[in-house]
Amino acid sequence: MKELADGVWHLNTIVLPNAVNAYLLEDVLIDAGTRQSRGGILRQLRGHDVSTHALTHAHPDHQGSSHAVCEALGIPFWVPERDADAAENPDLIRERQPSHPVARFYIKIFTGPGHPVDRKLHEGDEVAGFKVLDTPGHSAGHVVFWRESDGVLIIGDVLTNMDQLTTIPGLHEPKSYLTPDPDENRRSARKLASLEPNLVLFGHGAPLRDTKKFVDFIDALPA
């Protein structure tokens, strides 16, 4: 794992670097890739203390190995309040997605088993020195993790820094067919632009340290 900021480590959860990311914030694992990611995640975490697993949102490429990792490490599972039911019962993930062939394929291939939620996360909660912010749209309960002291933002899928189909780098809104409410997601993105983060860490794509590029991209989104 690579340390990207003080106490913030990056994990790859599939073979292609930065394509499906997870992060270790101090001793809290944020996101857990697809259901194929278990071995890789546990290997990368070796030698680190991990006390908790939390999600940005309960989608298949973030909750895929949540059950396996929580079982293997014997750690609690923290999920944003309005995604907690879907994290426990992944049938709800499918029900809440737009009906689209790519979405159906992605759900079928990547979704992991449900796992009991030990704590529901709310706006303002603190996790490993980061503050939880509600950013719904890409999922009902999507949250980000924000550390104001050095401007580090774990953004989940509010934006991606890679095209999720072609994997070509660049800032994008998440695919509309994987996003139940794109308008609400855009409002969430505007809330994050106002933070002017110094380092943005995405669910998909490489880290971004260019605050202006991030803010300009969001400012240029259609109203």
Ligand SMILES: [Zn+2]
């Ligand atoms: Zn994702």
